[in-house]
Amino acid sequence: MNLLPFGKLPAAKPRKFVPETIDLGDWLQIAPLFEQLEALAARAKNTADLENWLLAWSELNAALDEESARRYIAMTCHTDSAEAEKAYLHFVEKVEPQLKPRQFALEKIYAVHPLQNELRKLGARSIAPPGSDAISRSDAPRSSRRYEGFDRDLKNHVELFRPENVPLETGEARLCQQYQKLSGSLTVKFRGEEKTLVQMGRYLEEPDRALRQEAWELVAKRRLQEADKFDDILDGQIKLRQQIARNAGFGNYRDYAFRRLGRFDYTPDDCTQFHDATEKHVMPVVREMQAQRREQLKLEKLRPWDLAVDPLNRAPLKPFAHVGEMVARTQKIFNRLDGGLADGFRQMDDLKLLDLDNRKGKAPGGYQSTLSESRLPFIFMNAVGLQRDVETILHEAGHAFHALATRDEDLYAYRGAPIEFCEVASMSMELLGNEFIEEFYSAADAQRARRVHLEGVVGVFPWIATVDAFQHWIYTHPDHTRDGRRKAWLDLMDRFGGDVDWSGFETARANLWHRQLHIFLHPFYYIEYGIAQLGALQVWANSKRDKARALDDYKKSLALGGSRPLPELFQAAGCQFEFSERTIQPLAKMLREELEKQ
Ligand SMILES: [Zn+2]
DSSP states (O other): OOOSSSSOOOSSSOSSSOOOTTTTTTTHHHHHHHHHHHHHHHOOSSHHHHHHHHHHHHHHHHHHHHHHOOOHHHHHHHTHHHHHHHHHHHHHIIIIIHHHHHHHHHHHHHHHTTTHHHHHHHOOOOOTTTTTSOOOOSSSOOSSSHHHHHHHHHHHHHHHOOOTTHHHHHHHHHHHHHHHHHHOOEEEEEEEEEHHHHHHHHGGGGOOOHHHHHHHHHHHHHHHHHHHHHHHHHHHHHHHHHHHHHHOOOOOOHHHHHTEEEEESSOOHHHHHHHHHHEEEEEHHHHHHHHHHHHHTSSSSSSSSSSSSOOOOOOOOOOOSSHHHHHHHHHHHHHHOOOHHHHHHHHHTTOEEEEEEEEEEOOOEEEEETTTTEEEEEEEEEEEHHHHHHHHHHHHHHHHHHHHHTOOOOOGGGSSHHHHHHHHHHHHHHHHHTTTTTTSHHHHHHHHHHHHHHHHHHHHHHHHHHHHHHHHHHHHSSTTOOOHHHHHHHHHHHHOSSSOOHHHHHHHHGGGGGHHHHHHSSSSTTTHHHHHHHHHHHHHHHHHHHHHHHHHHHHHHHHHTSSSEEEEEEETTTOOOOOOOHHHHHHHHHHHHHHHHH
């Protein structure tokens, strides 16, 4: 039974290494391919052999990745199907754990391969040897720096590995799971009904202020009841993380995390500049937005439960009635924006690579997934007719355009870019698409939608700075006490919290970070969104000066995939890879002017 929304997809490339008939859910059929790759690497006599070996490995990775993606898509589209769940879990439990050590073995083989340096110096061949069409005629850049990024990331991975860290990482994962279990288990009794904290979120948008306060307080108090447990989890994680860093030869976990996240192109100091520039140039805009909100709500002071409600008590925006309408209107936006992008979106619709409606039996949320072997994107959503859905489809379409742009790239690793740039692709599309959001709205509603979006863009900078700076502090003061930690957090709330009156709720304010899962689950992984937003805002600023050129640069930069380091990807998109006030000040100025227009 086919549980996928799409049928047979056009192949990007015929397979040369992976057998057509293989069952990629059966480890016993997969394992021999790893053995073959190990043997082939040992037999490689020249750089051409090694390059073909890399392409065979790439082909296998893409096929496995697509197998996993297809099983995930089938499961999220049919949560009520036992068959789909079983197939997905089988892959996660029986295939993935076997893959990891085998992949790592290949990485080690390549990292010390006698021909690897030679291949790197040589770059990619532009002409395939006679009788072989193993190397594509792709348009991907073929320079002597072809393998620089690939080698750097792979070697980094191999170099950081310490066998003694494996049990520590298992312990860390256990604590992560405890955090998820604790957070997910919290409920409150609200007006006679048991509600999860996520469900409580919507009451913060209610016009009735007393109701908002009641809902907010209930949630804050519920979290505070578990404050010690949240602190216990983080204390345990800090201890383990410090040891992991020391084992790998680093003085502190921050420096280790930077290396492990592959941050070769920016330093902790650059992040500090981001924090400082956000404080100096974005916070004044945040305070103006807050002052306007306070006046519109006719309040003396903004309280924590006054931040999500529509300040003019209007009914929610209604961009569309059904999903077919959403797709048609989004298509019109892309038609007006760029012919090439419009074709890409139409192709996705034609191939049924869009599953966007909210229906029974679908998992919640939204995502973009790439079918790595077909080299085609898929978008999953649960659209119900809100402005949020319009933001989501534009965002995910940006990711999808990124995947389509790298279709000609044969090296699997280069078909994906670093997250700092992937989010430039998607966040730019929100800003560029919003220019034509009249396809969904009257002129007045379009203004309102753009304003809500821009307020979100501005508002996320201080929170990113807070979460990031907090973690820099934590891991460079490893012997801190819980009180010291709370003090560090409160200092950041003073810098980045704006004009919100928390009196009576000081303890909730001091523990607000308990709700930010990244601090627990993905340490240091957050600034990426700030860096990407700076890129997206620059793309948007460029498009105001010269739309055609900005879109051309945007598309060219997407086509580079992960083949170039971050500063070059940004440069190709017409942006600076720089996060000090030099970049942030003019963008904050633009945001203020745009907000005044809406
Ligand atoms: Zn995204």
